[in-house]
Amino acid sequence: MAATLLSSHCSLSSFSLSLVRPRNCHVAVLCSASPKSPLSTVTQNEKKKSFSLKKCAISLALAIGLVTITPSIDSPSYALTNWPALPDVSVLISGPPIKDPGALLRYALPINNKAIREVQKPLEDITESLKVAGVRALDSVERNVRQASRALNQGKDLILAGVAESKKEEGKDLLEKISAGLDDLQKIVEDRNRDAVAPKQKELLQYVGSVEEDMIDRFPYEVPEEYSMMPLLKGRATVDMKVKIKDNPNLQETVFRIVLDGYNAPVTAGNFLDLVERHFYDGMEIQRADGFVVQTGDPEGPAEGFVDPSTGKTRTIPLEVMAVGDTAPVYGETLEELGRYKAQTRLPFNAFGTMAMAREEFDNNSASSQVFWLLKESELTPSNANILDGRYAVFGYVVENEDFLADLKVGDVIESIQVVNGIENLTNPSYKIVG
Template sequence: MAAFISCNCYSSLAAAKLVCPASPTNRIRFVNGPNSSSWWTRRLVPKCSSKKLERCQPQIEKKGRFFSLKECAISIALAVGLVTGMPALNWSPNAYAANPALPELSVLISGPPIKDPGTLLRNALPIDNKAIREVQKPLEDITDSLKIAGVKALDSVERNVRQASRAFKQGKTLIISGLAESKKDHGVELLDKLETGMDELQQIVEDRNRDAVAPKQKELLQYVGDVEEDMVDGFPFEVPEEYQNMPLLKGRAAVDMKVKVKDNPNLDECVFHIVLDGYNAPVTAGNFVDLVERRFYDGLEIQRADGFVVQTGDPEGPADGFIDPSTGKNRSVPLEIMVEGEKTPFYGATLEELGLYKAQTKLPFNAFGTMAMARDEFENNSASSQVFWLLKESELTPSNANILDGRYAVFGYVTENQDYLADLKVGDVIESIQVVSGLDNLINPSYKIAG
């Protein structure tokens, strides 16, 4: 029994350790002791030291209940998973409370986490082309192959390359047929580069040049991602009428955020490259790009850096968000969550509130540097200008299985220099954020471009 402490407290203790930092505000308390017959449900309760920063601080809320034998069996399996390295469960305590019929364990167990932001962004594109995905997957698997020590890794990499090359040759016709007509010439050009690049990677492997593998893999996956974007024909859905006049990002954009770092001898400044996904969060991403073009964030300080998130966007003065000078009112954006299998995002409600307890978000909180909107605890549509970047990832928690998914609107990922986010401190200054691509995808911009 030592491996799992006790079967009645896993759902809070283990899950909180996977996601929450070990700080006094996130400490778990057991009212009747750790071996009591009560269990705890997790709920995000935004709580910060400053009233204006009352945003996404996770805490624990109790809910008394007795465990059944089936629940204990599942808790034991969960604990064994923690010890043996099996993935954690896609656990939703509030879902259980609403529906006492507990799902079977085989349904709950998910695959290993996808932590790479590039992979998450490729998977989130609104396309359905199995042939290109079968090229993508083995190229992504090279990352795991390179975890093997020494040149032995190259044997595994070679299998990945051969699998990708075989899938490319067998599926090339289907890949080309999946390209949007207006982008077909560009897509075919990229496919030629991809094919040549895979031959070059094969030669790198044969030359036993391990150090050259990762840069070439990155190049090939960039081609794959660009081909997949060329498969998107226009914008895939209509934004609800009440949001159609807001700034909307109908596609993707990328920004470079330059931060001046204080009191750090190892880092003076850093540029973070961030990809914003308007295909899955057009209102949220459009609002951010519009504020970037207004230079809203330039000169703002990092306002929270606690090992769990880095946060900024609270302007000087009494307002919690952006005050639109044209209206004199606070601009707020709705909670916007896109779910796998849905054609349009859900607006204004968390997935728990919608009863979608097993739903998988298209943009999950599982990459270090996941970017999302902060908001008031009890008002889903209160986001405005405050944003945060998640500093946590887990080897045990599958994508869409942590306590943030479905509660906060993700709209992008830091894809370069994300590790340096952990070095940022309160008081570090955002010197500038600049849109470096995709600005033409912004619809209804409210800013005025001077000069």
């Protein structure tokens, strides 16, 4: 699918905009010359074609002025109910954007427990502390550790009170592991063992994430009746995608670990997991790899999506977007169409390897099986202030080996996608009805 650069004849109301960085210039604003955006489904005439940039033409100032909206926390859309209150929102939108997929997934959980967030935040800040050269970074790490330890000691009772009753014992065990781990991390800092900091930090954040997940006793809302009988992921699941790399002597195959978030996108994540269990993607090639996205999911033949053998028709799902402050996703309309220009998405296009559904540009409810992973450049697509957030359904993040997505090429083969955990959270699985 070809695309042209924005010119004086390009209407902002009739074209899809996105920010990308071409190889031979600094910045360009793109608008689609066809009824497809760069993230649209691959049609029969477009199969095997990759997105291409024809030329460089417009300045960074104009680009940012045209397509970005400065986030504000003064909007009424931030009035929260059962979801985390303002301190969590400010964590997401103040300062440098959060690009770590694990952190994004933790903040996206439907919990409201300030005490555990106050343990989480300084542990995540260790990543920034380690960017300082040499052992000087350890002074900042030590401050992070002390802050996390103090927050844990002061808030332990409040944290445990937030854990679901059926998971109290597990919660107690996890808090003990966090406490012991913080002592270990303090010793690592005192020994000036910089290389050991990041692995211990990762371990501790995994414990914190587990405590936060234990705070969820049940799925927090009802999916609208019209979608309630579709495959739904009511919780989270993890899958491993094994890809065979062609024509790369240094990389023969890679396994990408992906966390699917059904708390914020139950229909979208459920549809994908159902197709995974059908082995729909096994043996399928990467169909688009252009430096902006990696995309697949277009089956052979005339169909542009998954044809359900029980109906003989292409299964489509609605656009599904969860905004910060909402207790359930919105369906069928973009946040822009709803006039919610300052709304923040609960699953933003922040991380390299953000996973979302491709669809027809002018049909919000046309997604089926084609998925893409964004090769993110935060400087050009600011968090929650770009043309992607609120327009495409994000439903997960690549959490391991995401950097290797940039090495994928058209023709590389997905050998398999296998469920690691969370299959019990899939309801209405159609693969069990018709194989």
